[in-house]
Amino acid sequence: MTYDVDRIRARIPALADGTAYFDGPGGTQTPDLVAEAIAAALTSGLSNRARNTQAERNADDITVGARLAGADLVNGDPNGIVFGRSMTELTFQVARTLAQQWGPGDEVVVTRLDHDGNIRPWVTYAERSGATVRWAEFDPSTGTLTVDDVMSSVNENTRVVAVTGASNLIGTRPDVAAIGVELASSDALFYVDGVHLTAHAPIDMQAIGADFYICSPYKFLGPHIGMLAASPALLETMHPDKLRPSTMQVPERFELGTLPYELLAGVTAAIDVLADLVPGDEGSMSRRDRLVRSMMVLEEYEDALRDRMRTGLEAIDGVHLHGHAPLRTPTELFSVDGATAADVYLGLAARGVNAPAGSFYAIEAAEWLGLGVQGAVRAGLAPYTNTDDVDRLVAGVAEIASA
Numbered sequence: 001m002t003y004d005v006d007r008i009r010a011r012i013p014a015l016a017d018g019t020a021y022f023d024g025p026g027g028t029q030t031p032d033l034v035a036e037a038i039a040a041a042l043t044s045g046l047s048n049r050a051r052n053t054q055a056e057r058n059a060d061d062i063t064v065g066a067r068l069a070g071a072d073l074v075n076g077d078p079n080g081i082v083f084g085r086s087m088t089e090l091t092f093q094v095a096r097t098l099a100q101q102w103g104p105g106d107e108v109v110v111t112r113l114d115h116d117g118n119i120r121p122w123v124t125y126a127e128r129s130g131a132t133v134r135w136a137e138f139d140p141s142t143g144t145l146t147v148d149d150v151m152s153s154v155n156e157n158t159r160v161v162a163v164t165g166a167s168n169l170i171g172t173r174p175d176v177a178a179i180g181v182e183l184a185s186s187d188a189l190f191y192v193d194g195v196h197l198t199a200h201a202p203i204d205m206q207a208i209g210a211d212f213y214i215c216s217p218y219k220f221l222g223p224h225i226g227m228l229a230a231s232p233a234l235l236e237t238m239h240p241d242k243l244r245p246s247t248m249q250v251p252e253r254f255e256l257g258t259l260p261y262e263l264l265a266g267v268t269a270a271i272d273v274l275a276d277l278v279p280g281d282e283g284s285m286s287r288r289d290r291l292v293r294s295m296m297v298l299e300e301y302e303d304a305l306r307d308r309m310r311t312g313l314e315a316i317d318g319v320h321l322h323g324h325a326p327l328r329t330p331t332e333l334f335s336v337d338g339a340t341a342a343d344v345y346l347g348l349a350a351r352g353v354n355a356p357a358g359s360f361y362a363i364e365a366a367e368w369l370g371l372g373v374q375g376a377v378r379a380g381l382a383p384y385t386n387t388d389d390v391d392r393l394v395a396g397v398a399e400i401a402s403a
């Protein structure tokens with residue numbers, strides 16, 4: 001099956017300005033269907049969730065619909081889909097809640113490869129509760145984090161193992177499913193940060209063996225919000241801080257304050273757009289199956305385009321790529337001899353190519369790679385990236401490198 005990039009490009013108004021957007025790992029551009037769904041939620045009657053008035057039913061239907069869509073995306077249970085302001089905020093909340101049960105002698109495992117959103121919440125609450133933090137290190141020369149790198153830090157005292165599904169800095173995809181198999185016989189909870197991965201591959205949190213799978217719809221064509229998936233039975237065992245009148249029901253127990261219904265409508269629309277990246281069979285295939293099909297085709301398309309980008313960048317004198325893991329997302333981090341990362345970023349921006357510089361909150365990984373906080377330049381592909389974008393990026397970097 002071939003991927004029709006022009007079809008999705010036609011649905012993204014921002015692309016009309018001619019910019020080549022390589023900053024998708026920081027947040028993708030938005031399809032009109034998503035923006036329209038958000039506007040429609042806000043311009044229809046919209047009250048707090050209940051079933052008495054149409055406006056209440058609108059809020060309720062939107063919420064239930066977004067949980068169903070989120071569950072389809074990650075192969076989760078709709079009653080275990082929690083929405084929050086961001087991955088970071090939700091992870092702090094989960095860590096704070098789990099840490100109620102931790103004390104000296106307990107351990108948590110984090111990795112040097114992760115975005116700080118899947119490190120600092122665990123470190124903060126481990127330290128506060130007296131629990132020990134163990135670090136799984138990746139190989140800086142290859143960018144690879146192996147199953148052994150993680151499992152060698154796990155023992156019978158481990159309470160949580162927090163691992164990224166993919167590095168937002170260098171694209172490395174650790175074998176989270178194999179880690180999940182290893183952890184299945186332990187009491188440790190497996191917390192998988194799928195923020196970067198979810199935009200690039202079909203996701204099956206059951207196959208991964210994740211107790212928690214977290215992602216952020218604004219990385220996959222949706223609005224700025226976070227989404228956590230877990231089994232309702234696990235969520236029932238947890239007692240987050242809450243207001244006295246707010247419900248103890250799961251998953252609402254974890255959703256503090258009034259939900260942003262308009263953003264939830266946008267989440268559903270974004271997931272529908274992903275399912276429709278490869279169109280057809282709406283009547284005969286479930287949304288889940290269409291999502292898997294679309295994301296498999298997208299993954300193949302993005303892999304081929306990444307090869308084109310990588311080959312082009314590698315051919316430029318003075319360009320150094322930092323990610324080399326065999327299994328990676330289409331995200332390249334690179335430096336250019338004689339130019340700071342910020343110079344390259346600004347030079348590309350002047351050419352209408354958006355590829356930012358930094359460590360992108362994967363600060364541990366950037367330091368481990370020897371890049372420091374200033375990091376390097378990141379070029380990430382998104383469902384709307386085409387060969388013309390890639391060729392403009394490569395040409396721009398070549399000009400900057402030879403200046």
Ligand SMILES: Cc1ncc(COP(=O)(O)O)c(C=O)c1O
Pocket residue numbers: 025026085086087088089115117118164166167168193194195196215216225226360361
């Ligand atoms: C891999 C990864 N994890 C976590 C986050 C944090 O997500 P949020 O902005 O939803 O808190 C990001 C954001 O860039 C990310 O790329």
